[in-house]
Amino acid sequence: MFPAAPRSAPGRGRCRRGVCGSCLTEVVRGQPIHRDTLSPGVRIGAMSTCVSWAEGPELEFNL
Ligand code: FES
Numbered sequence: 001m002f003p004a005a006p007r008s009a010p011g012r013g014r015c016r017r018g019v020c021g022s023c024l025t026e027v028v029r030g031q032p033i034h035r036d037t038l039s040p041g042v043r044i045g046a047m048s049t050c051v052s053w054a055e056g057p058e059l060e061f062n063l
Contacts, residue, residue, distance in 0.1 A: 018051035025049050030059035 014022050018036030024046045033055050034040075036048035049061075 014050070016050045018048050021048065023048050023050045026062040028060040028062050031055040032059060 013020055016023075018038070021036075021038050021042060024038075024043060026046050031054070032047035033053045034043060034047060035051040035053065036043070038048060047059075
């Protein structure tokens with residue numbers, strides 16, 4: 001597994017703690033384990049790449 005690059009631009013507010021949502025990235029394939037504090041409705045089909053992980057061996061993003 002490789003660390004995913006957040007989509008937010010440098011300098012934009014990024015908490016890196018799973019609270020702001022600026023790193024939400026679309027998940028194309030695989031199941032994430034959400035470790036952020038965002039509401040489930042916000043992260044449908046996406047995950048916060050700063051704190052979340054893949055449940056299985058692979059996770060594919062739309063970067
Ligand atoms: S940087 Fe804030 S949720 Fe990931």
